[in-house]
Amino acid sequence: MTLASMQSVLKRYGSCAALDYIDLEIHEGEIVGLLGPNGAGKTTLIQALTGILPVDQGRISLFGDSRNPFSDANKQKLGLVTQEIAVFEELTAKEGLEFFAGIYGLRREEKKKRVAEALEFVGLSAYANKVPHKFSGGMKRRLNIACALTHRPRLLIMDEPTVGIDPQSRNHILESVQKLREQGTTILYTTHCMEEVQEIASRVVILDQGQVVKEGTVQQLIETVRHEETIIFDVADPLGIPLRQVESIAGVSQVSVSGSRITVISAAGAGNLDRILSVVQQHSGVLGIQADKPNLEDVFLTLTGKQLRDREGSR
Amino acid sequence: MRVLSTVRFTLLRLMRNYIVLLLLLAVPIALLTVFSVILSGMVDEAGRPYFDQTALTMVLAFQLFGGSTVMSYLNEDLFARNRERMTVAPFNRTLYAFSILLAGSAFSFLLGAAIMAYTRLVLGLVWANWGWTLYLIALMAVLSSIVCVIFVCGVKSFSTAERLSEVYGVGFVLLAGLFFPMPQHAVFEFMGSYGNPLTLSVGAVRAVEIGNWNEAWFQANIVLAAIGFLFPVMLVMGRRRLR
Numbered sequence: 204m205t206l207a208s209m210q211s212v213l214k215r216y217g218s219c220a221a222l223d224y225i226d227l228e229i230h231e232g233e234i235v236g237l238l239g240p241n242g243a244g245k246t247t248l249i250q251a252l253t254g255i256l257p258v259d260q261g262r263i264s265l266f267g268d269s270r271n272p273f274s275d276a277n278k279q280k281l282g283l284v285t286q287e288i289a290v291f292e293e294l295t296a297k298e299g300l301e302f303f304a305g306i307y308g309l310r311r312e313e314k315k316k317r318v319a320e321a322l323e324f325v326g327l328s329a330y331a332n333k334v335p336h337k338f339s340g341g342m343k344r345r346l347n348i349a350c351a352l353t354h355r356p357r358l359l360i361m362d363e364p365t366v367g368i369d370p371q372s373r374n375h376i377l378e379s380v381q382k383l384r385e386q387g388t389t390i391l392y393t394t395h396c397m398e399e400v401q402e403i404a405s406r407v408v409i410l411d412q413g414q415v416v417k418e419g420t421v422q423q424l425i426e427t428v429r430h431e432e433t434i435i436f437d438v439a440d441p442l443g444i445p446l447r448q449v450e451s452i453a454g455v456s457q458v459s460v461s462g463s464r465i466t467v468i469s470a471a472g473a474g475n476l477d478r479i480l481s482v483v484q485q486h487s488g489v490l491g492i493q494a495d496k497p498n499l500e501d502v503f504l505t506l507t508g509k510q511l512r513d514r515e516g517s518r
Numbered sequence: 519m520r521v522l523s524t525v526r527f528t529l530l531r532l533m534r535n536y537i538v539l540l541l542l543l544a545v546p547i548a549l550l551t552v553f554s555v556i557l558s559g560m561v562d563e564a565g566r567p568y569f570d571q572t573a574l575t576m577v578l579a580f581q582l583f584g585g586s587t588v589m590s591y592l593n594e595d596l597f598a599r600n601r602e603r604m605t606v607a608p609f610n611r612t613l614y615a616f617s618i619l620l621a622g623s624a625f626s627f628l629l630g631a632a633i634m635a636y637t638r639l640v641l642g643l644v645w646a647n648w649g650w651t652l653y654l655i656a657l658m659a660v661l662s663s664i665v666c667v668i669f670v671c672g673v674k675s676f677s678t679a680e681r682l683s684e685v686y687g688v689g690f691v692l693l694a695g696l697f698f699p700m701p702q703h704a705v706f707e708f709m710g711s712y713g714n715p716l717t718l719s720v721g722a723v724r725a726v727e728i729g730n731w732n733e734a735w736f737q738a739n740i741v742l743a744a745i746g747f748l749f750p751v752m753l754v755m756g757r758r759r760l761r
């Protein structure tokens with residue numbers, strides 16, 4: 204069953220299209236990894252899908268309802284983990300969760316139980332009666348996640364839930380997400396971190412400049428760049444290698460030298476490695492060879508010409 | 519009703535808001551304590567202690583600032599940090615805004631009552647009519663909250679809304695002529711008398727002290743009328759801003 208869908212959704216900010224005719228479907232039971240660099244439109248997409256942001260054009264449907272997708276009944280089944288941390292500074296973790304459980308209609312015993320569960324789930328049980336004022340960034344992130352869990356949403360939308368936290372907290376969150384999925388929650392997981400998507404997503408949607416540039420399973424996406432292979436040689440005499448000659452080998456698209464390393468990008472298979480190696484060996488001793496399998500990072504680079512990772516000045 | 523379940527937390531937030539407690543409770547109590555020493559033994563032409571009037575004016579003047587918490591909570595929850603979460607939640611945000619308005623006003627009122635209790639119990643001031651004074655404190659608290667909701671819904675930038683609310687509070691204190699006399703001009707005279715909620719509420723309490731209930735009701739009812747007039751303005755502004 205399709206839990207959420209967007210059809211040709213357009214959202215402009217001035218002349219810039221933050222969402223440029225987006226089509227998207229989320230099916231029950233999936234973890235959809237929404238991947239894109241800063242400014243790709245991930246948050247805008249989520250805001251449109253959850254009704255926070257009115258769109259200029261297109262059709263949005265939640266739980267099969269496209270006429271009134273943001274009805275209270277539908278909102279009840281939706282959970283949103285916002286990118287910006289939004290927790291009540293004056294309320295303890297437990298009270299804050301009780302607030303949200305309350306506006307989702309949970310009462311007394313059930314509320315208590317679900318709040319305790321949510322705290323347990325994000326590993327904050329020991330801090331239930333502390334105010335988030337003194338929490339670390341990672342603890343606030345986890346509380347921010349818990350706020351969207353007490354009402355047990357059918358569809359959980361997470362906007363960069365692991366940004367700016369240490370690896371331990373991140374692993375905890377990733378495990379939690381997988382646990383949620385096992386419990387039957389469908390998840391839209393936004394990130395610009397490859398490893399996370401590769402680890403948990405059952406399907407990946409790559410977003411760039413407001414457009415879906417590619418979607419499929421991690422495997423499918425990697426297939427699309429499988430025809431290329433990166434081979435790195437550690438050589439004794441890098442200057443002795445005739446780069447021109449290596450470049451002229453059929454299938455080789457790029458050769459570069461840095462220090463004692465020669466990096467060759469070439470079509471995969473078809474004995475290319477053999478041919479390249481024999482040329483290199485004629486001119487220098489080879490100390491090591493490393494052939495890199497393509498990963499999502501390469502898919503992304505190939506599709507958008509951009510590095511995915513957060514680098515300074517990438518905004 | 520879902521909104522009802524939030525009231526407890528709004529009150530908790532208010533009670534843990536130490537800056538507000540400091541400004542609206544600790545500061546007036548400190549000032550009144552100082553004044554009680556400075557003004558002790560001084561009486562006006564009518565033979566009433568100066569301190570009585572100072573305390574009354576101070577208690578009511580601080581109510582002019584009582585709406586600031588309503589304003590900041592509304593902003594935080596509906597327009598800023600918590601906006602997205604509140605928007606995707608299946609509950610009535612208009613009612614929620616009302617609950618904040620009520621809780622904030624009640625809180626401001628309680629602080630006013632606490633200051634009165636302090637002056638009575640610690641400073642030994644005798645209030646002529648508790649009920650009537652509390653009624654005016656309540657009116658002032660509600661008025662200030664409504665005015666602040668209008669500001670926060672009426673202007674885009676929250677810091678502008680905050681400045682406006684300060685102008686509202688400080689402005690009426692100044693116009694009441696408490697610190698220095700205002701220039702002789704029809705506008706200033708009006709804003710220092712029947713156009714000033716602070717002057718009106720102080721006047722209403724003092725009218726009762728001398729037994730003039732007609733004048734007391736008249737002045738209090740002007741404040742009530744202002745509430746009645748601004749309430750629909752607030753509704754329109756709120757509706758516009760909430761969608």
Ligand SMILES: Nc1ncnc2c1ncn2[C@@H]1O[C@H](COP(=O)(O)OP(=O)(O)OP(=O)(O)O)[C@@H](O)[C@H]1O
Binds near residue numbers: 242244246248
């Ligand atoms: N309120 C706004 N007004 C104008 N432009 C906006 C607004 N919000 C977003 N944009 C623009 O829309 C584009 C998409 O922004 P969005 O926040 O959706 O990106 P994102 O993928 O979530 O990025 P990040 O990884 O940094 O969170 C950006 O170019 C951004 O500058």
Ligand SMILES: [Mg+2]
Binds near residue numbers: 245246247286362363
């Ligand atoms: Mg974003």
